[in-house]
Amino acid sequence: MKIASGIVRFHVWQALLFGAPVVGPVVLAGTFGAALTACADENDPATWAKRLEDPAQRSTAAKRMAQFFQDSLTKNNNNREAPEVKKVLDAVVEPLTKVYVAGGLDEKTRKDLMKGLADMGDPRASAAFAKAFTDYEPGKNDEDVKFSAQAVQRMVSGKKTPDQTLVxxxxxxxxxxxMSKAKSINLVTDLHDAILEVKSPSYGPKAVEKLAAPVQDSVDSQKDQIHFWQKISIRVIKELKFAPAAKPLVKVLLDPRKAELRGTVQAALMVMPKEAEDALLAALKGTDAELAKLTAEVPDKVGVAILADTLSWISRSAGKDALLAALDQADSDTNRVVIAQSLTRFPPDQRTKDALLKTYTKIPAGTRLKTPGDPLARPVLVQVAAAFYDPAMTEWALKEVAASKGDEGASMIAFGLEAAVKLMTKDQLTKVGEVVSKSWSAKEQEIYKAAATIVTACDKDAACYVKKLGEPIASGDGVGMWRAVKAARMAAMFGKDDTKQALLASVDKVKEAGARLAVVEAIDYLCPKGDAQAAAALDKIVAADVASGNKNLIAGDDAVVKVANRLRARAL
Known part of the structure; x- marks a missing residue:
């Protein structure tokens, strides 16, 4: 600085003394600026922010600014709220955003810049993220969209609400x-996750609009409509609990071309039980002409079966009454069996038990259902009878196992004996054991022995059965799983309200999926009128499992979610 200043003064003095033009200072202005640049603080983000304005330095500057953020984050143990991290963000986010929004960047610089902004996940970069989404063209800015979707997720997880323009x-x-044109599964996943995490109320009507699109037979149409647009739209509706979507969802349910979406639709309908029940009953009873027409047009007349199955997951009294009435009018064996099966998901009473037994007598031996897998009808009915928790049905199950022949006999040995083992009490152990010893393999007989040991030890003591649920189950231990299943079922069979609370306390301790299913089904049985508090307790368990990232627990919690929704629906 002093040398440059001295040279300037020398040239000015020389010009004055000899009358020469004063050109020195003009030339040395550049030298002076260079000296300033050379003295700039390379560790100051503001220095690099200025360099963004120079196309020749822009790429390097963008990377360096992103590195400032990463370094500060590492230094502060990934605490984004640390003052040092915030100071860096204050210096770099807006300049980087301004450059991205202005456009005209080469591909590499654009991607690097967007990745840096996405890692920061700062709402002040929303204009850049919005531009990436708006400018999306397949194969051109896929990476920008992926990073922007990640940024949205980072904002939401950090409790920062994206502005409406970005939404x-x-x-x-x-x-x-x-999806059919996507080259990266990560891009598909990130976009899917971002849409669901935003939970914007503005998405409700838009999601419903997506459901109206037809589906063609082509692979691309299946990918785009079924596996992406419509499936995600249904999940958005579920997250928002967008009740006006009830009828459109039922229309999807009854569309044969959208059969793959039925499980997703049912999950969405369960979170809006009143509106869903109204729409489903309107379709079943024919009071909505459009829905009645769609029901009648489902191939093999299984429209009624689809409605019955869906109503049963909601499990409210109006649905039960409607299904009992529909059973008398059923015009096919498939509809009869599915309706009777669906009735077992409602709180049991004598009407539902009689309905199942009456249906069983109407079904000819060897009848197969027109449902996935073409299962034999009568073994299905015997198997689901275990949902009544009524030991009086044990001998009926044994009788049907003994009477069945051929393929149906083999199926009955598997499913009918399973029901008998679930239902048997201490005074029935010998009879069940005799049939098991003749029909099951040595390995399968270990299941019976485990169940019998539990029953012998606890008899009619519900608290004893609940205590047995605390016994560990090794990974892959099928016998241990069945021991827990039997304990949960017997606790429900002989339990009271305090048993329900004890079972609720045990859910989080029972990690094996099959055993946990039995525990939550037992809770469901003990709450015939529903229980919002119990539902909330189950919700907390599911939320904790999701937060843990344990994929096995998360996958097994589907039953927990369903039971929680049923308890809530019945409590309304």
Whole structure:
């Protein structure tokens, strides 16, 4: 600085003394600026922010600014709220955003810049993220969209609500995104997750609109409509509990071309039980002409069966009454069996038990259902009879096992004996054991022995059975799983309200999926009028499992979610 200043003064003095033009200072202005640049603080983000304005330095500057953020984050143990991290963000986010929004970047610089902004996940970069979504073209800015979707997720997880412009841009991108043309599964996943995490009320009507699109037979149409647009839209509706979607969801349920979506639709309908029940009953009873027509047009007349199955997952009294009435009018064996089977998901009473037994007598031996897998009808009915928790049905199950022949006999040995083992009490152990010893393999007989040991030890003591649920189950231990299943079922059979509370306390301790299913079904049985508090307790368990990241627990919690929704629905 002093040398440069001295040279300037020398040239000025020389010009004054000899009358020469004063050109020195003009030339040395550049030298002076260079000296300033050379003295700039390379560790100051603001220095690099200025260099973004120079196309020649832009790429390097963008990377360096992103590195400032990463370094500060590492230094502060990934605490994004640390003052040092915030100071860096204050210096780099807005300049980087301004450059991205202005456009005109080469591909590499654009991607690097967007990745840096996405890692920061700062709402002040929303304009850049929105531009990436709005400008989406397959194969051109896929990486930008992926990073922007990750940024949205990072914002939401950090309790920062994306502004409406960004929310709208995300949906715009989702609406024109075609899974069939995507080259990266990560891009599909990130876009899916971002849409669901935003939970914007503005998405409700838009999601319903997506459901109206027809599905063609082509592979691309299946990918785009079924596996992406419509499946995600249904999940959005579920997350929002968007009740106006009830009828559109039932229309999807009854569309044969959208059969793959039925499970997703049922899950969505369960979170809006009143509105869903109204729409389903309107379809079943024919009071809605459009839905009645769709029901009648389902191939093999299984429209009624689809409605019955869905109503049973909601499990409210109006649905039970409607299914009992529909059973008398059923015009096919498949509909009769599915309706009777569906009735076992409602709180049991004499009407539902009689309905199942009456249906069983109407079904000819060897009848197969027109449902996935073409199962034999009568073994299905014997198997689901275990849901009544009534030991009086044990001998009926044994009788049907003994009477069945051929393929049906083999199926009955598997499913009918399973029901008998679930239902048997201490005074029935010998009879069940005799049939098991003749019909099951040595390995299968270990299941019976485990169940019998539990029953012998606890008899009619519900608290004893609940205590048995605390026994560990090794991974892959089928016998241990069945021991827990039997304990849960017997606790319900002989339990009271305090048993329900004890079972609720045990759910989190029972990690094996089959055993946990039995525990929550036992809770469901003990809550015939529903229980919002019990539902909330189950919700907390599911939330904790999701937070843990344990994929096995998360996968096994589907039953927990369903039972929680049923308890809530019946409590309304």
């Amino acid at each position: 709208d841009a995300l949906w715009t991108c989702f609406s024109k995104f075609q």
